[in-house]
Amino acid sequence: MTIKFLRSKIVEVEPKPDGSLAVSWRLTDDLLKAEVELTVQPPELEILEASAKLERFLPQGGQDAADIIEKIEGVSIGQGLRKIVRGLVGGPDGCPLLAEAVLECCNAVILHFTRPGIELGEGITDPDEMLAGIRAMVQTNPRLVRSCISFQDDSPIMKGLNL
Amino acid sequence: MITFHRSQIIGAEFLDEDTIRFNGIQEDHIYGMEIAMEVRIGDGEILKIDGNMKRYTNFVCPQAIPVLQTAVGLSLREEGWDRTVMREIGRKGCEHFAEIVIECGRCLDQALMSRDLAAAVKEDPTLDQDAYLSARVT
Numbered sequence: 314m315t316i317k318f319l320r321s322k323i324v325e326v327e328p329k330p331d332g333s334l335a336v337s338w339r340l341t342d343d344l345l346k347a348e349v350e351l352t353v354q355p356p357e358l359e360i361l362e363a364s365a366k367l368e369r370f371l372p373q374g375g376q377d378a379a380d381i382i383e384k385i386e387g388v389s390i391g392q393g394l395r396k397i398v399r400g401l402v403g404g405p406d407g408c409p410l411l412a413e414a415v416l417e418c419c420n421a422v423i424l425h426f427t428r429p430g431i432e433l434g435e436g437i438t439d440p441d442e443m444l445a446g447i448r449a450m451v452q453t454n455p456r457l458v459r460s461c462i463s464f465q466d467d468s469p470i471m472k473g474l475n476l
Numbered sequence: 477m478i479t480f481h482r483s484q485i486i487g488a489e490f491l492d493e494d495t496i497r498f499n500g501i502q503e504d505h506i507y508g509m510e511i512a513m514e515v516r517i518g519d520g521e522i523l524k525i526d527g528n529m530k531r532y533t534n535f536v537c538p539q540a541i542p543v544l545q546t547a548v549g550l551s552l553r554e555e556g557w558d559r560t561v562m563r564e565i566g567r568k569g570c571e572h573f574a575e576i577v578i579e580c581g582r583c584l585d586q587a588l589m590s591r592d593l594a595a596a597v598k599e600d601p602t603l604d605q606d607a608y609l610s611a612r613v614t
Binding site: 314315316317318319320321322323324325326327328342343344345370417421422424425427428431434443447459460461462463465468469470 | 490540571605609
């Protein structure tokens with residue numbers, strides 16, 4: 314059976330020599346082609362620059378994408394980000410697709426910082442040491458608590474942590 | 477050098493006039509997941525869902541696979557369906573499964589428009605595609 318609709322989406326994070334992070338988000342499907350580029354500055358993770366380009370059949374707000382996306386310049390990736398981004402970029406007068414693209418870019422930045430810690434844990438084979446490593450990660454990343462099944466209160470990882 | 481990359485691919489097949497099947501794949505430097513789900517076109521209800529967890533970060537993660545079944549019966553036409561998916565599939569199961577289910581859901585209307593546009597263009601190769609799609613969304 315042939316596919317009647319196909320969507321491909323890519324998000325990439327690339328550290329630049331000046332210490333900033335270049336984030337590139339692209340979507341292409343049968344009806345839409347969209348690109349979002351962000352420059353994010355650690356350690357505050359402030360979005361310094363944002364640009365967007367939409368082609369083919371444009372969704373709500375698509376005609377004004379270049380102007381709408383600029384509203385997130387100055388926002389930092391942190392607590393309350395979803396509400397802030399959806400408020401600035403999404404909504405009835407905005408472009409909800411761009412809001413979700415920005416949030417996916419920000420999530421990719423967080424995963425860029427998460428990856429080295431996960432890679433460090435890969436060398437551990439002792440189950441107790443592995444469990445201790447995961448617990449240490451939760452203690453230093455409280456946002457993980459109850460974020461998924463692994464970090465729910467009844468998970469073997471969380472038992473005894475009192476978080 | 478790229479330090480984090482995520483690719484997501486969603487494909488839509490029409491099994492019959494009222495059933496669409498989405499196949500979603502998400503691969504990144506950390507996780508590898510797949511979702512297959514069937515949706516009734518008439519009301520957007522998820523009829524069937526399966527997930528495959530290829531790469532994950534700890535021994536508890538695979539317990540999220542059966543949690544996927546809580547999506548069966550959920551309608552992609554309900555207000556806030558995406559938040560429900562993130563809460564029920566993501567928080568109580570796996571956030572990355574939820575991300576794929578949400579992307580599949582976002583593709584429902586696009587897939588229908590794409591199918592219908594392709595049929596209309598086949599009927600009339602000179603069709604004004606922008607006008608046709610604009611009329612569909614207004």
